[in-house]
Amino acid sequence: MLKIVNITKSYANNGVQNHVLSNLSTEIHDGDFTVIMGSSGSGKSTLLYCLSGMEEITSGEVYYNDKAVHKMSEKEVANYRRNDIGFVFQQMQLIENLTIFENIAIPGYLVEKNTKNVHNHANELLKQFEIEKVAKHLPSQCSGGEQQRGGIARALINKPSVIFADEPTGALNSKMSINVLDALTSINDKGQSIVMVTHDVKAALRANRILYLQDGTILGDLKLPSYHDQDSKSRETQVISWLTSMGW
Ligand SMILES: Nc1ncnc2c1ncn2[C@@H]1O[C@H](COP(=O)(O)OP(=O)(O)OP(=O)(O)O)[C@@H](O)[C@H]1O
Numbered sequence: 001m002l003k004i005v006n007i008t009k010s011y012a013n014n015g016v017q018n019h020v021l022s023n024l025s026t027e028i029h030d031g032d033f034t035v036i037m038g039s040s041g042s043g044k045s046t047l048l049y050c051l052s053g054m055e056e057i058t059s060g061e062v063y064y065n066d067k068a069v070h071k072m073s074e075k076e077v078a079n080y081r082r083n084d085i086g087f088v089f090q091q092m093q094l095i096e097n098l099t100i101f102e103n104i105a106i107p108g109y110l111v112e113k114n115t116k117n118v119h120n121h122a123n124e125l126l127k128q129f130e131i132e133k134v135a136k137h138l139p140s141q142c143s144g145g146e147q148q149r150g151g152i153a154r155a156l157i158n159k160p161s162v163i164f165a166d167e168p169t170g171a172l173n174s175k176m177s178i179n180v181l182d183a184l185t186s187i188n189d190k191g192q193s194i195v196m197v198t199h200d201v202k203a204a205l206r207a208n209r210i211l212y213l214q215d216g217t218i219l220g221d222l223k224l225p226s227y228h229d230q231d232s233k234s235r236e237t238q239v240i241s242w243l244t245s246m247g248w
Pocket residue numbers: 011012013018020038039040041042043044045046047
């Protein structure tokens with residue numbers, strides 16, 4: 001689904017080049033729940049931004065199915081971001097003066113002309129993530145978990161085939177994190193692909209593949225059975241032992 005060929009990404013800071021991603025190649029498969037881990041500053045968020053078209057790569061190639069993301073015009077990137085992918089941020093980035101319902105539905109109106117369809121889909125998502133009761137609330141009137149589930153629902157309004165999530169549980173307590181991870185797992189169970197950056201082992205256990213980044217390149221690539229097909233204790237032991245071997 002996503003093919004990444006030899007990408008590099010550098011930022012210039014006061015005339016000095018900071019090489020954040022170096023010669024990174026991999027494929028992200030359709031239907032997978034892929035997690036990206038690695039130490040702070042290893043380039044995880046930058047990789048997610050490059051794959052989602054929010055940052056331009058310095059060199060290399062990124063393909064989403066047959067589309068060359070690295071060659072897209074601004075308009076094509078906007079369409080890619082609107083139609084093909086959804087993005088969930090750590091700080092939910094919901095619009096403060098819109099209700100949860102409006103936050104979810106508005107990106108839908110930009111794509112689907114039939115407002116009734118958008119309205120119905122937004123209501124289905126509110127139900128799926130159990131946030132119907134806060135539909136008319138402003139984000140500031142919701143808990144962190146409700147806001148984050150609102151953020152996931154918003155990312156799903158245009159039925160993207162892949163969801164990118166940048167530390168979606170980073171700002172949540174453990175109960176709310178489980179709630180958000182359950183929501184992501186259920187989306188993945190329905191066939192949508194997820195690519196999630198996290199520092200949290202509990203979150204990483206949801207993945208069937210973990211990529212470990214170090215200094216902007218992939219140091220390790222762990223394949224796991226689906227989350228439902230392995231007992232949680234042995235999965236945790238396997239993942240922690242692998243992460244330890246990566247120097248985590
Ligand atoms: N817009 C930018 N301009 C300049 N440097 C940047 C920019 N964005 C990121 N960087 C630098 O790129 C490097 C990688 O950042 P990135 O956020 O991708 O790392 P990360 O692995 O996600 O880190 P963390 O786990 O701390 O969130 C860091 O050194 C960071 O300072």
